[in-house]
Amino acid sequence: MNAALPSELVDLAIPATAEVVAVAMSGGVDSSVVAALMQEQRRTVIGLTMQLWNQRRLPTLQSAGPAQHRCCSIDDVYDAKRVAQHLDFPHYVVNFEDQFESRVIRPFVDQYLSGRTPIACTHCNTDIKFDPLLRMARQIGAARLATGHYARIRKNGSTGRWELLRARDESKDQSYFLWGLTQEQLSNSEFPLGELTKEEVRAVARRVNLPVAEKPESMELCFVPSGNYVQFIHAYASEQNMSRTSAGGDIVTEDGEILAHHDGVHHFTIGQRKGLGFSTGKALYVLSIDAQTNRVVVGEDQSLHKTTCEVANVNWVSCEMPTAPLRTRVKIRHKHESALGTVEALDATTVRVVFDTPQRAITAGQAAVLYDADRVLAGGWIR
Amino acid sequence: MPSRIYLDYNATTPVDPAVLESMLPFFSGQFGNAASIHTTGQRAHSAVETAREQVAALINAHPQEIIFTSGGTESDNHAIFGMINPTNYADTNLISTVIEHEAVLNTCQALAARGVTVAYLAANRDGQIDPQHLRDLVHDLPNTSLVSVMHANNELGTVQPLEEIGHIASEADVYFHTDAVQSAGKLPIDVNALRVDLLSLSAHKIYGPKGVGALYIRSGTPLRQFLFGGHHQRGFRPGTENVAGIVGFGKAAELAAASLEHDATRISALRDDLERGLLQRIPQSRVNAATAPRTPNTTNILFPGVDGEALLIALDLKGLSCSTGSACSSGAVEPSHVLTAIGLTPAEARSSLRFSLGRHTTRQEIDAVLLAIPQAVEHLREISPNYPKEMSSSN
Numbered sequence: 044m045n046a047a048l049p050s051e052l053v054d055l056a057i058p059a060t061a062e063v064v065a066v067a068m069s070g071g072v073d074s075s076v077v078a079a080l081m082q083e084q085r086r087t088v089i090g091l092t093m094q095l096w097n098q099r100r101l102p103t104l105q106s107a108g109p110a111q112h113r114c115c116s117i118d119d120v121y122d123a124k125r126v127a128q129h130l131d132f133p134h135y136v137v138n139f140e141d142q143f144e145s146r147v148i149r150p151f152v153d154q155y156l157s158g159r160t161p162i163a164c165t166h167c168n169t170d171i172k173f174d175p176l177l178r179m180a181r182q183i184g185a186a187r188l189a190t191g192h193y194a195r196i197r198k199n200g201s202t203g204r205w206e207l208l209r210a211r212d213e214s215k216d217q218s219y220f221l222w223g224l225t226q227e228q229l230s231n232s233e234f235p236l237g238e239l240t241k242e243e244v245r246a247v248a249r250r251v252n253l254p255v256a257e258k259p260e261s262m263e264l265c266f267v268p269s270g271n272y273v274q275f276i277h278a279y280a281s282e283q284n285m286s287r288t289s290a291g292g293d294i295v296t297e298d299g300e301i302l303a304h305h306d307g308v309h310h311f312t313i314g315q316r317k318g319l320g321f322s323t324g325k326a327l328y329v330l331s332i333d334a335q336t337n338r339v340v341v342g343e344d345q346s347l348h349k350t351t352c353e354v355a356n357v358n359w360v361s362c363e364m365p366t367a368p369l370r371t372r373v374k375i376r377h378k379h380e381s382a383l384g385t386v387e388a389l390d391a392t393t394v395r396v397v398f399d400t401p402q403r404a405i406t407a408g409q410a411a412v413l414y415d416a417d418r419v420l421a422g423g424w425i426r
Numbered sequence: 427m428p429s430r431i432y433l434d435y436n437a438t439t440p441v442d443p444a445v446l447e448s449m450l451p452f453f454s455g456q457f458g459n460a461a462s463i464h465t466t467g468q469r470a471h472s473a474v475e476t477a478r479e480q481v482a483a484l485i486n487a488h489p490q491e492i493i494f495t496s497g498g499t500e501s502d503n504h505a506i507f508g509m510i511n512p513t514n515y516a517d518t519n520l521i522s523t524v525i526e527h528e529a530v531l532n533t534c535q536a537l538a539a540r541g542v543t544v545a546y547l548a549a550n551r552d553g554q555i556d557p558q559h560l561r562d563l564v565h566d567l568p569n570t571s572l573v574s575v576m577h578a579n580n581e582l583g584t585v586q587p588l589e590e591i592g593h594i595a596s597e598a599d600v601y602f603h604t605d606a607v608q609s610a611g612k613l614p615i616d617v618n619a620l621r622v623d624l625l626s627l628s629a630h631k632i633y634g635p636k637g638v639g640a641l642y643i644r645s646g647t648p649l650r651q652f653l654f655g656g657h658h659q660r661g662f663r664p665g666t667e668n669v670a671g672i673v674g675f676g677k678a679a680e681l682a683a684a685s686l687e688h689d690a691t692r693i694s695a696l697r698d699d700l701e702r703g704l705l706q707r708i709p710q711s712r713v714n715a716a717t718a719p720r721t722p723n724t725t726n727i728l729f730p731g732v733d734g735e736a737l738l739i740a741l742d743l744k745g746l747s748c749s750t751g752s753a754c755s756s757g758a759v760e761p762s763h764v765l766t767a768i769g770l771t772p773a774e775a776r777s778s779l780r781f782s783l784g785r786h787t788t789r790q791e792i793d794a795v796l797l798a799i800p801q802a803v804e805h806l807r808e809i810s811p812n813y814p815k816e817m818s819s820s821n
Contacts, residue, residue, distance in 0.1 A: 089743065094758035120756040135739050138758035182736035182806050183743060 063087045064233065065180030066189045067172055068126065068134070070119030072255050073191030073236055075126040076244045079251045080235045081189055082130055089185055090127040090134035092120050093176060095143040095167075096266040101278040104269070116268075125254045135183075139175050146170040148266060152279050155272065155309035156286070158332030159408030162220065162377075163264055168192075169223030177231055187231050194218040195237035195417075196229050199361070205229035206361035207419040212240040219377050222412045222422020223358050276309050292337025294319060297330065297346060308332050311339050314347055314404030332407075348401035354394050354411040357423035361415075364388060372414045373398070375405050375425065381414055394423065430745045431791045435631075435723060435784030436580050436608060437749055441674065442633040442785075448677040449635065452670035460667040461658045470669045477676025484679040485606070485625060486616040487642050493663040494672050497639035498607040501626035502529040502574075504641055504652040504663075505603040506537070509572040509624070512650075515541035519567040521600075522574045523547040523555050524767040525582075529626075530574055530605055531763070543567070547575070552718035553584035553768050557594060564598040572624075573602050578609035581751060581764045581780055582715045583724025585613065592621030601647060607631055607639075611682035612690065612721045623647045629671065633785065634678030638671035685785070693783050694722035700781060700792050701725045707800040714778055715768060723783040728770070732777050732806045735759045740802045746795055749780045 066078040068090045081088045098116060120136055127134030147166045154161035172190060180188040193210035194217050205226050210216040215236075224232070236244055248256035263270045279285075294303040303321040305311070310318070315329040319341065327341040352375070357364075365388070372381040373396050384398040396411055405425060412422040441449075458470035478489040495501045510518055515537065522534050524546045538544045545563050547555040555575065564570055573595045578585050588604060595602035603624035606615055611632035617625060625642040629635055641663075643649050655664030704727055705711055714726040729737065734750045738759070741748060751762025765775035781795075 089739075092756075094756050117756055124757075133743060135742075136757040137735055137739075138760065140758075178809070179733070179736055179739075181809055182733065183739045184805075 062187075063089065063185045064187050064189050065089045065091050065183070065185035067176060067191070068092045068123040069191070070122035070126075070255065070258075071191070071261065072248050072253070072258055073193075073244060075123070075191075075253050075255050076247045077189050077191045077235050078126060078130055078132065079247060079253065082132065088130070088132040089180075089183060090123060090132060091176060091179065092123040092134065092136045093143075093171070094120070094136050094138045094140060095171070096148070097140060098268075101275070101282060104274065104278050122255050122258065129252070129254055137176065137179050139171055142175050143167070143171055143266075148279065149283070152276050152283075152285060154408050155276050156280060156307075156334065158308040158311075158334035160312040160406050161408045162410060163266075164220045165223060165410060168220055169228075173224055173228040173232060177228060181231065187233055189233040189235055191236055192217045192221060192234045193236050194221055194234050196232060196234055198230075202362070204361060204363075208237070208361075209414070209417040209419070210234075210237045215241050218419050219374055219410065219412050219422075222360055222410060222419055224360065225358070229360075273310055290337050292339065294321070294339045294341055297340060297342045302327075302341065305337075305339055308334050308337060308339060313406040328404075344403075347404050349405050350401045351395060351397045352405045352411065353389070353426045354396060354423035355392065355426050357392050357394050357421055359421045361418045362420050364391070364421075369413075369420075371420060374412045374414060375402060376409050386413060392423070394421075430747060431795060432747045433781040433783060433787065433791075433795065434747045434749050435787075436583075436780065436782035438630050438636065439633045439784055440786065441630075441635055442678060442681055444681060445634055445674045445677045449670040449674040452673050456669075458669070460669055461656065470667070473673050474667050474669055477672045477679075480676035480680045481627065481640050482642075484610060484615065484683050485627070485642060486618060487625075488645070491617075491643055491645060493641050493643065493659050494667060494675070495639040495641055495663060496637055496668075497630075498527075498605065498626050498628035499529040499639075500652075501628070501639045501641040502527070502603075502605055503533050505624040505626060505649070506530065506533045506572060506574055508649040508652050509601055509603070509647075510537055510542060511571065517569050518542045519570040520544045520572055520574070521547065521560065521563055521567070521570055523549060523576065523586075525549045525553060525555075525579055525584075525764045526574070526576050527580055527605055527607070530576065534574075549768050551715070551769050553579055553582045553715040553764070554718055555586060555591075557587060557590045560591060561594050561598075564594065564600050570598075570600045573600055575602075575604055576608070577604045577606040577615070577625075578613065578721045578724075579764060580608045581762055582718070582726050582768070583608070583720040583782070584715045584718040585609065585720060588620045588622065595623075596621045608724075609721060611679075611686060612723060614686065617642055617644065624649065629675035629678055632678045632682045635671045635674045638668055638675045640675065689785055690722040693785070693787065696787055696789065696792050697723055697725055697781075697783050699789075700783070700796065701727070703792070703796040704799060707796065708803050711803075714765060714770065724780065725782075726765075726778055726780045728774055728778045729803050730774070730777055731810050732803055733810065734776050734779050736806055737779060737802060740806065741799065744798055744802065746798060749782070750778070751775065751780075 064081050064086045066088055068074045078088050124134055147163050151161050151163045177188045193215040195208040197206050199206050209218045267275045291306050293301045294305050295301050311329050311332055313329055328344055328347055330342045330346050331340045368385050368387045370385055373384050374381040382398050382402055384396050387395050389395055407425055409425050410422050411425050413420040456469050458466035460471040460474045478492050482489040482492050520542050534544045547559050549555050575586050575591050577588055592602055601623045604622050605626045607628040610627050623644045627640040629638040653664055658664050701713055710730045712728050714728055738750050750759045761772055762775045765778055
């Protein structure tokens with residue numbers, strides 16, 4: 044073979060010396076700014092946008108007319124492409140619909156049907172963004188994957204461990220959703236927005252004239268753009284013939300007195316007050332949900348406060364699993380002001396948390412995340 | 427400036443310089459509306475009719491049996507919708523295949539949603555349908571309005587036994603449509619030898635412009651009108667003719683007819699070298715539908731243990747354009763219905779790439795990709811979680 048021939052392909056290959064970074068682009072401001080920042084660091088950027096869920100998949104949820112302007116929609120993909128074109132780097136849409144359905148959607152629906160209140164975003168981070176997407180990034184020649192998460196990663200010089208930290212901008216902090224990351228996932232990832240405020244991010248977007256600089260933030264789950272979880276769960280569960288979809292049951296007091304009937308435990312979450320479907324003289328809240336008996340127990344606010352919970356599937360992030368009980372702060376939902384408690388290992392992946400003071404609405408399916416100041420020590424699922 | 431290597435001619439082709447030249451006068455100078463009565467219009471009309479003759483000649487049809495359309499998709503839609511009685515969907519049968527292009531498949535599905543019974547012929551491991559199956563179906567489904575079987579498959583290049591299918595259809599007195607978008611210019615087409623009643627063509631697959639196609643309608647075929655409007659193209663396909671595009675299509679058809687044999691010989695030799703070279707250099711790789719009759723330019727290769735989407739992107743970043751099954755509206759890769767229809771597992775379908783060569787493909791380019799692809803595959807297999815597992819199970 045003529046040795047001079049393959050020049051065309053070699054010329055175009057990304058220089059091996061440049062640090063190539065893949066940027067996970069949703070089409071929103073945050074991840075678009077990540078791409079701009081990476082370029083300003085003179086990194087070679089490859090944009091990747093995930094196709095996760097076909098909005099046409101559940102026809103009963105469709106409204107007439109063109110697709111809504113939401114995550115996972117064609118509009119967002121086009122926005123990501125416009126940003127890539129504006130900043131002039133290659134961009135691809137990668138299809139993880141199968142993985143997203145089996146690892147995020149199905150567990151999400153299944154958990155609701157089991158009377159729990161799941162967090163889809165955590166599963167998506169651990170099992171999609173930092174799994175097949177990260178692998179895709181590395182397969183196409185990127186050294187690392189950068190995302191628009193508000194959190195920080197740093198390597199601890201003395202322990203050699205990769206640590207996960209809260210974002211500098213606490214109001215935007217997303218570390219609560221990232222506790223599932225392994226050392227390998229952390230070592231191959233970058234969160235360039237961790238040191239910035241949202242305003243600073245918008246300022247970068249305006250400075251480099253990003254076409255999405257003024258785009259509003261999406262607040263809902265990407266696969267339920269309407270925000271109506273119950274409707275989504277109904278549609279998906281019936282399409283998939285998942286059990287317990289229509290099993291109604293009783294709403295009872297702590298003493299077992301039947302107050303009303305309900306249409307399925309997935310309508311409820313712990314601490315919920317509105318939408319119980321009946322009213323008594325006093326304010327009542329959902330205290331517990333028993334999917335086995337389809338009973339929803341309601342009571343007064345004070346009964347919602349509990350001191351202990353068990354946490355399963357624990358992943359130790361910034362430190363090894365401690366051998367002695369640990370005094371630390373624990374956050375039991377995204378918007379929870381973390382509370383001090385004692386954490387004791389029950390086995391290799393389960394811990395018990397005993398709070399110093401009772402906490403309101405500790406909810407099965409949510410995550411308990413352990414913080415030492417800014418550091419995420421560990422996280423797991425509340426049982 | 428480095429040039430890219432393009433091995434995706436089944437997706438589209440560059441407009442031939444002679445085609446472009448033929449089109450240019452019809453944008454500003456000869457801008458007339460082919461339906462106008464005056465001289466300006468007559469000139470455009472005459473150019474359109476010349477193109478009609480050129481396109482007809484490519485498939486041995488009469489010019490009056492050709493209507494120009496906006497492309498292959500419109501031609502397929504018109505051919506299929508146009509043969510189905512819209513007042514009696516429930517008593518209508520339609521026969522097609524599982525490996526059709528979406529332009530045919532989704533048209534069939536749209537009709538199925540309205541009550542038409544659609545039967546799909548299966549394809550074997552080599553992407554071929556069984557004519558005996560068709561014989562049985564037209565016998566079992568007496569109210570069959572149309573049989574639609576593609577000529578060459580876009581993903582595999584496999585060619586269906588159209589003569590035999592045409593024979594069966596005509597014996598059963600059933601109309602026969604073929605999507606010949608991927609075979610035109612690559613294989614000789616004679617509508618009489620194939621006994622086809624309706625045939626779809628697209629200009630941009632044969633070095634013509636995008637946005638122009640044609641539908642061949644055998645004289646006497648009771649095809650219904652599909653679009654309604656003015657009196658262009660005898661009122662049967664209204665809409666002001668895309669004169670420049672149609673002229674370019676005509677020129678492209680003329681060039682295709684002239685260079686078909688030469689192109690086929692040269693391109694198939696390069697394709698065979700590419701195939702052989704990749705199979706030699708990449709362990710466990712194999713050609714999908716290898717032993718079927720295929721268009722000279724297409725090869726679809728399975729690289730076990732490799733994520734085809736990642737390979738496609740990795741190769742694109744190196745400057746090589748090729749393709750996986752089909753892309754959805756967002757641009758993401760969708761699992762190929764064709765590859766799974768011929769018996770590949772979803773994992774195998776996801777590990778397959780299509781390379782389609784063309785008139786401008788050179789020996790140097792093939793030599794270059796024979797270095798680049800094995801390298802990329804090896805890299806992907808090194809970091810693939812699937813490769814060792816799949817290997818041990820296949821050994």
